[in-house]
Amino acid sequence: MPIIQSLDRALNILDLFDEYTTELKITEISTRMDLHKSTVHSLLKTLQLHGYIEQDAESGKYRLGMRLLEKGQLLLQRLDIRSIARKHLAAFTDQTGQTTHLVILDGKEGVYIDKVEGQKAAIRYSRIGRRVPLHSSAVGKALTAFRKPEEIELLLKNYSYIVQTSLTITNKEAFLTELSKIQRQGYAVDDQENEPGVRCAAAPIYDHNGQVAAAMSVSTLLSAVDDTQFSQLIDLLLQETETISKLLGYRP
Amino acid sequence: MPIIQSLDRALNILDLFDEYTTELKITEISTRMDLHKSTVHSLLKTLQLHGYIEQDAESGKYRLGMRLLEKGQLLLQRLDIRSIARKHLAAFTDQTGQTTHLVILDGKEGVYIDKVEGQKAAIRYSRIGRRVPLHSSAVGKALTAFRKPEEIELLLKNYSYIVQTSLTITNKEAFLTELSKIQRQGYAVDDQENEPGVRCAAAPIYDHNGQVAAAMSVSTLLSAVDDTQFSQLIDLLLQETETISKLLGYRP
DNA sequence: GATTTTGTTTGACATTATAAAACAACGTTC
DNA sequence: GAACGTTGTTTTATAATGTCAAACAAAATC
Numbered sequence: 322m323p324i325i326q327s328l329d330r331a332l333n334i335l336d337l338f339d340e341y342t343t344e345l346k347i348t349e350i351s352t353r354m355d356l357h358k359s360t361v362h363s364l365l366k367t368l369q370l371h372g373y374i375e376q377d378a379e380s381g382k383y384r385l386g387m388r389l390l391e392k393g394q395l396l397l398q399r400l401d402i403r404s405i406a407r408k409h410l411a412a413f414t415d416q417t418g419q420t421t422h423l424v425i426l427d428g429k430e431g432v433y434i435d436k437v438e439g440q441k442a443a444i445r446y447s448r449i450g451r452r453v454p455l456h457s458s459a460v461g462k463a464l465t466a467f468r469k470p471e472e473i474e475l476l477l478k479n480y481s482y483i484v485q486t487s488l489t490i491t492n493k494e495a496f497l498t499e500l501s502k503i504q505r506q507g508y509a510v511d512d513q514e515n516e517p518g519v520r521c522a523a524a525p526i527y528d529h530n531g532q533v534a535a536a537m538s539v540s541t542l543l544s545a546v547d548d549t550q551f552s553q554l555i556d557l558l559l560q561e562t563e564t565i566s567k568l569l570g571y572r573p
Numbered sequence: 574m575p576i577i578q579s580l581d582r583a584l585n586i587l588d589l590f591d592e593y594t595t596e597l598k599i600t601e602i603s604t605r606m607d608l609h610k611s612t613v614h615s616l617l618k619t620l621q622l623h624g625y626i627e628q629d630a631e632s633g634k635y636r637l638g639m640r641l642l643e644k645g646q647l648l649l650q651r652l653d654i655r656s657i658a659r660k661h662l663a664a665f666t667d668q669t670g671q672t673t674h675l676v677i678l679d680g681k682e683g684v685y686i687d688k689v690e691g692q693k694a695a696i697r698y699s700r701i702g703r704r705v706p707l708h709s710s711a712v713g714k715a716l717t718a719f720r721k722p723e724e725i726e727l728l729l730k731n732y733s734y735i736v737q738t739s740l741t742i743t744n745k746e747a748f749l750t751e752l753s754k755i756q757r758q759g760y761a762v763d764d765q766e767n768e769p770g771v772r773c774a775a776a777p778i779y780d781h782n783g784q785v786a787a788a789m790s791v792s793t794l795l796s797a798v799d800d801t802q803f804s805q806l807i808d809l810l811l812q813e814t815e816t817i818s819k820l821l822g823y824r825p
Numbered sequence: 826g827a828t829t830t831t832g833t834t835t836g837a838c839a840t841t842a843t844a845a846a847a848c849a850a851c852g853t854t855c
Numbered sequence: 856g857a858a859c860g861t862t863g864t865t866t867t868a869t870a871a872t873g874t875c876a877a878a879c880a881a882a883a884t885c
Contacts, residue, residue, distance in 0.1 A: 611846095
């Protein structure tokens with residue numbers, strides 16, 4: 322498998338541009354690449370033809386082209402969490418029969434952006450677009466727990482602990498201890514804290530920056546799923562969130 | 574100026590991927606490009622070496638690589654003063670407790686495009702999107718002073734000096750002397766000229782063309798910040814604007 | 826206006842990319 | 856389970872192509 326020299330060189334030229342180096346003269350490039358001007362010139366012109374390089378009208382200096390932005394955005398779209406996660410939610414539900422959700426953080430609430438309904442159970446509460454509290458749901462907890470301390474602090478500033486069931490966490494102290502437990506475990510659980518008779522588990526999904534991008538959850542009816550089954554579901558859930566995170570470019 | 578065939582082909586391969594075509598098999602590429610598999614293979618491997626192409630571990634299919642995202646973001650950053658400046662505003666406010674602003678010129682007024690509020694003071698006037706006069710504010714002055722004489726002349730043509738406080742500059746002569754003072758200093762000050770009890774300092778941010786792209790300011794309450802503290806803030810401000818300008822590609 | 830420093834073009838040569846064929850690794854089909 | 860189509864990858868010879876040097880042109884600097 323031969324490496325194409327000219328292509329290799331062209332891509333190396335693109336790498337000369339960084340945060341601090343916006344523009345380069347052709348001679349600078351040729352000296353830094355240790356190539357002759359004419360060689361660099363040909364490479365640049367070809368790159369320019371495709372919009373990967375642009376030339377400043379007056380100074381004649383070269384800079385990165387808009388095509389890179391275009392392609393980058395294309396990639397970003399593809400990384401769209403929802404479309405990536407969808408097949409994993411579906412596979413999970415297919416395999417377990419349990420309802421799965423995908424939730425992102427918006428303001429101080431979670432928002433359902435996807436849901437795959439299982440046959441066994443009908444979870445009422447959730448619906449795509451609907452909002453869910455951070456303190457009473459597994460997804461909310463997962464979305465909160467795996468952030469930087471200052472971000473968590475910001476979320477909890479003036480946070481109101483609306484009571485959903487008799488088991489809902491209703492104050493900051495209790496929530497903070499719950500969050501640290503979640504951090505240790507790597508996943509969050511909501512045991513009838515949001516909806517009576519319903520128990521959920523949720524785990525974080527990380528993006529390529531290592532930020533929590535979303536949370537995936539599985540919702541079960543207490544009447545249908547016992548403790549051992551539930552912990553098996555958690556194991557499976559953690560597997561899924563890990564692979565999804567990887568697909569988003571997350572490297573631990 | 575010869576076009577480099579291999580590079581040209583490689584870039585054409587990248588163009589095969591679009592919104593709908595995320596993954597391609599090597600044979601699909603070779604048929605669509607009308608090239609032999611081995612040729613495509615070499616090109617792909619070289620692209621992959623630089624992260625412009627990735628290969629799916631199990632399916633063996635090829636897709637666009639993260640490097641494109643990285644380069645695209647690089648470009649985006651450069652285009653967006655606000656996102657670049659944001660962390661600097663935040664850092665400044667974090668360090669000093671004072672409110673900072675980012676303002677750009679629009680017509681004959683400034684427009685707040687970002688604001689980071691300090692705990693110590695509550696500056697009423699500013700709000701993102703709100704407009705501010707050139708003659709009565711530090712940011713306005715800074716946006717004006719560091720332009721070419723003919724540009725300044727154009728701005729001041731038919732300019733109306735709206736009175737904001739008893740200290741507001743109200744005529745062209747006074748404004749011009751103020752501007753030349755600012756040019757000498759490298760920064761602008763507004764001492765209760767826009768809002769009673771409030772004193773601000775502002776400095777210009779330059780883009781890669783050497784043009785004034787924005788102004789950054791720090792706003793203080795006279796009751797809270799004395800002269801020595803204020804001049805320290807100015808020093809810090811100038812440091813920040815200098816680094817931001819560099820990030821935008823400015824080379825003096 | 827002369828001189829240096831740029832970016833661009835030209836053309837000959839040898840390096841390098843290319844294509845064909847052979848190979849290997851899977852899947853599928855009978 | 857063997858034979859056949861698919862794949863992706865490697866090898867190798869050939870000639871097409873990228874490369875360099877030198878010449879040219881156009882700015883910029885003195």
